[in-house]
Amino acid sequence: MIDDITWNDLGMDEVFKCINNTNSSVGQEYLYKMLREPVADAEKLHELDRLADEFTANEKERITIQKIFMNMGKSRKIAVTDYIGYIMDIEQGSNIVHYLAWVFLIASILVTVLVTPVLGIWLIIASVAFSIITYYKYKAKIENYFKCINVIVKMALASEDICESNISFLEPECNRLKEILKSFSKVTKGSWMIESGNVDGSIGEVVLDYLRMITHMDIVKFNKMTKLITAKSEDAYNLVDTLGFIETSIAVASFRESLPFYCKPEFVENTNNLSVKEVYHPLIDNPVCNSITTKGNVLLTGSNASGKSTFLKTIAINSILAQTIGTSLSKEYIAPVYRIYSSMALRDDLANSDSYYIVEIKSLKRILDAVGKKGIPVLCFIDEVLRGTNTVERIAASSEILKNLNTDRALCFAATHDIELTTILKDCYSNYHFQEEVTEDEVKFDYKLYAGPATTRNAIKLLNVIGYDKNIIKGAEQRAMHFLTDGNWKS
Incomplete structure (x- = not known):
């Protein structure tokens, strides 16, 4: 681990910026972590070197992967690993209340159709009111965490895109991603339910907003996702590391290309x-x-x-x-x-x-x-x-x-x-x-x-170059000469 004193002594933040040709938070954070943690594992360095060489030699494939990471984007304030930590810290919510809202609404509709329309309509109004009130009550507690879920969903979708690109030299990394994605198939499926409402103001989004209020489908999906991610937190961190490693290798390739010359240690x-x-x-x-x-x-x-x-x-x-x-x-x-x-x-x-x-x-x-x-x-x-x-x-x-x-x-x-x-x-x-x-x-x-x-x-000579008074320079030279000759300082 490179400690803070060494990191600051060497101006490593500026060195990091010089290397940081990444398009996503995952790659940026992994590169920074890598620079802070020199490895004794030669195999890891060999794999990084192999990927960097492959991305240098295969421009089309490199651009394909860079576009995938660009779609993930960068978070300016919070680290990706922190998002996972926040999800793990969430108090696990129950979906019973939200299922009851569904039951209440369905029962009201059945009463309207099969028993008495007047009573049924009043029950529908009551059930919708109950749904909306409970929806905003529960969503207020978790809405800030929706971003955390969306970050993980983006990583999972990006992993799928990388695997589907069928780039042969990424086979070892894709095999790891495919294994990790087995844990997150239920996370990506139906992830649209928890997108922030009314994203583009379209009629479809407006309708979805009302459906979310009445059915609580985004809250139900959120609770299921958080439980799954918490249970598979190790896989979530491995997903970050694997994606980060891939994009860091691109940054290393780019850095090497910018140099007049370099060598492999x-x-x-x-x-x-x-x-x-x-x-x-x-x-x-x-x-x-x-x-x-x-x-x-x-x-x-x-x-x-x-x-x-x-x-x-x-x-x-x-x-x-x-x-x-x-x-x-x-x-x-x-x-x-x-x-x-x-x-x-x-x-x-x-x-x-x-x-x-x-x-x-x-x-x-x-x-x-x-x-x-x-x-x-x-x-x-x-x-x-x-x-x-x-x-x-x-x-x-x-x-x-x-x-x-x-x-x-x-x-x-x-x-x-x-x-x-x-x-x-x-x-x-x-x-x-x-x-x-x-x-x-x-x-x-x-x-x-x-x-x-x-x-x-040259200390005294530099005084002369800078333009110090000649008397100061002459006196300093005489004192220095006296000390070198007699071994003591002249008063």
Whole structure:
């Protein structure tokens, strides 16, 4: 599971939007769920990959399925799975009162025909009044749930359409849908009874509205449907998952077609190293590609704005995409399956009265806790370790935290401005850096990854580029030089 901190650190909402070429709520929600839940099941990724390739190669069939999902439409406020949950929470209603309304009306008609017309007419008026009063009384309690039923009906009808399309490469999915539909045949049959009344204002709809009031047929049908769906709730959720999986494969196919290049990941066992070639970030126009093959943990150094954070996010996002939609924005991705965590774009938590430093150490603690648990190894990304405290304690504490992540149960990518860490951690972290070219009036970055620690600084030079007062720049340079020469700060 990708937790909220990691999801927000990496801007995954924007990545999701980039991939989300779906036409229905079912597909949209399944894609989001898939991105939040990296899988260790290679078979599921293989099946997604197979369908994506088939939809890419078979445009006519893809358009046919897309039209079916488009007819289902999107719900902007409520998740499809929530609709199922709402139905399960409904207090099951009895149809006895509604059957009595039928009996009362039929008896009144029989009295009119066989006994006395005058009495019969009065009884008919009374029975109709009873039907209308009880109809609105009971319908008021359940009318808001009609939408829930209609959503499930739409899914069932869409499933029937997909199966009837006879697309050969969808046979495994259609077999699952056909099995599920056995539970819902009574749901789709007569579903017109509970459509919202007077949909188009036609005479037929008006007549149906009156029939509903007199016979309560929509309430009776609703009660039967809710009982069936509640009893078959597992099938309802499986219906959502199967349809969502199909449309997600179309979205993945579309996403792949939009990329300059991509690769299908290769997952390996009995190693804790990651190798990517020409990897790039999905949200950056004209991105600079980088390659790395890890031999243990990675420590990144480099000047401000040189590309450290973007590189961390690039590797992290590609690891998530590899383990969720079987797609890496690179020419090669070889790695084991990981649990993925980050601690990067943190901020004060005013709601809980937590300072930046408290938020930061809590974030790092959750990564250490994850590494301590049994199971799949952890791939973690840490940007500017403990930036929320003073230099001495930051270096002391961050070096120990990063050393604790040097285990066969974790692979850590960390970025820092503290060049001291490159020496302290040289035995357990491989050093890489980003660099820049500085002139009098500008700083140029190539955003390429280089081996070894950074050897340049640009913070004060950037002040000059931005246009700071020359005296500020001169004073800052003198203080920095004094510290580097004598080891203490000039007063």
